[in-house]
Amino acid sequence: MHHQRHNHSHGHGHGHDHHHDPKTNTYRERLRQAANKSKTLEEIVSNPAAACFQPNDLTRLLAMPTYDYSAVKEAFNSRPCIKSRSRTWAPPAGPDPLLKLSQGTTTAGLTAHASTKPTTTTIRRGSIATSVEHSKLDAQFRVGFSMAYGHSIELNMENEVIKGGDAIDSGTYIFDRDELPYASVIDKDWRGKLCEECLRKLPKEDDDNAVLECRSCPRLTDGSGGRGEDLDLGPAKFCSRECLEQAWRTWHGYECKFMEELDQFEQDTRLALRIFWRNSQEGVRLVIKESSETSNNNIDTLTSKAAGLSLNNINSDLNKIDEANRKPRVHSKDGSQISIQELYHNFDRLAPKAQMAFLIKAHYLQELMGLSKNAARELAQIQALIKFNCFAIKSKIYQDAGDGGRISHQEEYAVGSGVYLLASMFNHSCAPNAMVVFGVQAKTSLRGELGFASSGGRGVDPRVLNVLTSKSLKAYGSVPAQVEISYGPTGGRMPTEERKECLRQKYAETFRKRVFKCQKGSYACRPMLDDEDECPTCGEKVDRAIRNKMMQLIAQLLGDTSNPSLPLSRRLTLLKTLEVSQSRLFVDTYIIYGHTCDQLAMVYTQSGDLGQGAQWCRKALKAVMVNFPHDSIEVAQETLKLAGLLFNNQQHKEALKHVQAAIVLYRGHYGAKSKEPDLLELYKMEEVLQPIVEKYY
Structure with a gap:
């Protein structure tokens, strides 16, 4: 068997970071903030919104003890960032594509708006929204509520299987059908490589189905009447006409003209806009009360609707917020009727600086795109909602590499x-009993319910999500067991640092780890905290200037190596430099160092050097085993990587040991009867290795 699968996971620690850009900025931001202790004003607010405020005004707004939207509007200056835009959009002639699409014309969406005059965006309820069948829970589970945990997913005590005392095996899908996102956005690094609507790989040039580009996307010039150089911002690309038309109906038709400005925002802000469009199409609002333009702190939240509570001056009474959040919001026990209004956004739990940053960005977008006067308040709350409810969408991308194409690897981005x-609706646990799966690992893929025929030959939608029990669950007495996921790497809900920041803000917890080496270089010295000024073992003083310089170098290298289209030789050179720098600063069990070792293993595998690949994969596995529970999916995936490398390098005895260890871990998560692709791959390797080891070792 000449097949090895290198599952290289990006975004373990994203959106999303999110929040964030879940893949690109997680480690870079972590190290940069540790070195400089704070972000610049532009990083907090994001350009181009920050350009609409004088630096002194921006500093004053972000330092205010409570959020004040009136102050944001007063300080806002649309020149030159909106009214005198330095670059122009020259649309091709043609009828309004959005009008055609709303009337059901299948050939629309390929031409631009005839007029560039700014207008107020108005969307009528139900006019162009596409109805999507809601997912619901399997009959063995329900949406529960308690004063201690709020809403959660738990065992359904009314189900006959649960009442009978039977346990639910690991590997059980919790959703009756896979769930599609309410709204989603592509990571900027993958624009031009994946479909911007469904996130599938774009067809190759020689495929029958060519890539479709939106002809309405602006041709951005330097304002010299078309004689200048175009910006490096290509049109939106889609894998099919179906995706192009769906995108135009739901989000792209509203954003197309403003691509230059929106491309400068972080991923979460662009996702907030798409939620705003869908809310508008469906007649949904989070801000339920039109407020006075002059009053401060007047954002009414969805919790006020649920609890009958006025949240004016909310920052002075956080107990009322807690009381409101402890009121039941979800009334469909099978989860099929959950709406966006029933999710926590916790805007009023955020620090005033974060609240004002959201309002500043939201007001800029309101002015730029000609939105209704209350849109900024709505967008601010949506940004907060994303911060606490965003999932990083992970997809496995396969490539051939080395050894005449006999070896393949898969990277999870x-x-x-x-x-x-x-x-x-799932609550968090640091020792979760369930995990989030996407695309090919979801229920429809493994059960063959969504094959190539039913999806137009394009395969499984990478966005579909399900949740899988990773441990056996059983009710004890009348107390239902909660089903919990990790908001961190396991679920891909958000990058580690953003998850920690959210937990800090909610629970005021402190997260500190001993990861720094003594600068004296002695192996006898114990690791240090980042805020310790001297080695606790030998007393060596910490040279902050040297440490900060190294951290800035590491941050730069992490950013440079995050580009998935980087040439192999260049990536290898950068990764070697990165590993040397990290090994001088951090202990070898630090997860960021382990991530670099994992990347090195992948690059050496691509180049055909399986021996070096296995060596670096061992180091990565060591770091993963220190930072995650021994039975976690992260340990299982890293063990599989090492097993595959050893198998293809014909290190049979060691390979069999890791194959069998990985099988035990995967069975624990997916169940012994699962058809999960990684588990089937392990079975095949065991079948080949077992007789070889018995005969020759």
Whole structure:
């Protein structure tokens, strides 16, 4: 068997970071913030919104003790960032494509708006929204509520199987059908490589189905009447006419003209806009009360609707927020009727700086796109909702590499972010009993319910999500067991640092790890915390200037190596430099160092050097085993990588040991009867290795 699968996971620690850009910025931001202790004003607000405020005004707004939307509007200056845009959009002539699409014309969506005059965006309820069948829970589960945990997913005590005392095996799908996101957005690094609507790989040039480009996307010039150079911002690309038309109906038709500005925002802000469009199409609002333009702190939240509570001056009474959040919001026990209004956004739990940053960005978008006067408040709350409910969408991308094409590897990337209504009902646990799966690992794929024929030959939608029990669950007495996922790497819900920041803000917990080496270089010295000024073992003083310089170098290298289209030789050179720098600063069990070792293993595998690949994979596995529970899916995936490398390098005895260890771990998560692709691959390797080891070793 000449097949090895290298499952290289990006975005373990994204959206999404999110929040964030779940894949690109997680480690870079972590290290940069540790070195500089704070972000610049532009990083907090994001350009181009920050350009609409004088630096002194921006500093004053972000330092205010409470959020004040009136102050944001007063300080806002649309020149030159909106009214005198330095670059122009020259649309091709043609009828309004959105009008044609709303009338059901299948050939629309390929031409641009005839007029560039700014207008107020108005969307009528139900006019162009596409109805999507809601997912619901399997009959063995339900949406529960308690004063201690709020809403959660738990065992259904009314189900005959549960009442009978039977246990639910690991590997059980919790959703009756896979869930599609309420709204999603592609990661900017994957624009031009994946479909911007469904996140599938774009067809190759020689395929029958050519890539479709939106002809309405602006041709951005330097304002010299078409004589200048175009910006490096290509049109939106889609894998099919179906995706192009769906995107135009739901989000692209509203954003197309403003691609230059929106491309400068972080992923979460672009996702917030798409939720805003869908809310508008469906007549849904989070801000339920039109408020005075002059009053401060007047954002009414969805929790006020649920609890009958006025949240004006909410920052002075957080107990009322807690009381409101402890009121039941979801009334469909099977989860099929959950709406975006029933998700927590916790805007009023955020620090005033974060609240003002959301309002500043939202007001800029309101002015830029000609939205209704209350749109900024709505967008601010949507940004907060995303912060607490966003999932990084992970997709496995396969490539051939080395050895005459006999060896293949798969890389798991966070290719986008999305908000899922039913999946947002799960609570967090650092020792979860369930895990989030996407695309080919979801229920429809493994059961053959969504093959190539039913999806137009394009395969499984990478965005579909399900949740899988990773441990056996059983009710004890009348107390239903909660089903919990990890909001961190396991679920891909958000990058680690953003998850920690959310937990800090909610629970005021401190997260500190001993990861730094003593600068004296002695192996006898114990690891240090980042805020310790001297080695606790030998007393060596920490040279902060040297440490900060190294951290900035590492941050730069992490950003450079995150580009998935980087040439192999260049990636290898950068990764070697990165590993040397990290090994001088961090202990070898630090997860960021382990991530670099994992990348090195993948690159050496691609180049055909399986021995070096296995060596670096062993180091990566060591870091993963220190940072995650011994039976976690992260340990299982890294063990599979090492087993595959050893198998293809004909290190049979060691390969069999890791194959059998990985089988035990995968069975624990997916169940012994699962047809999960990784588990089937392990069975095949065991079948080949067992007789060889028995005969020759």
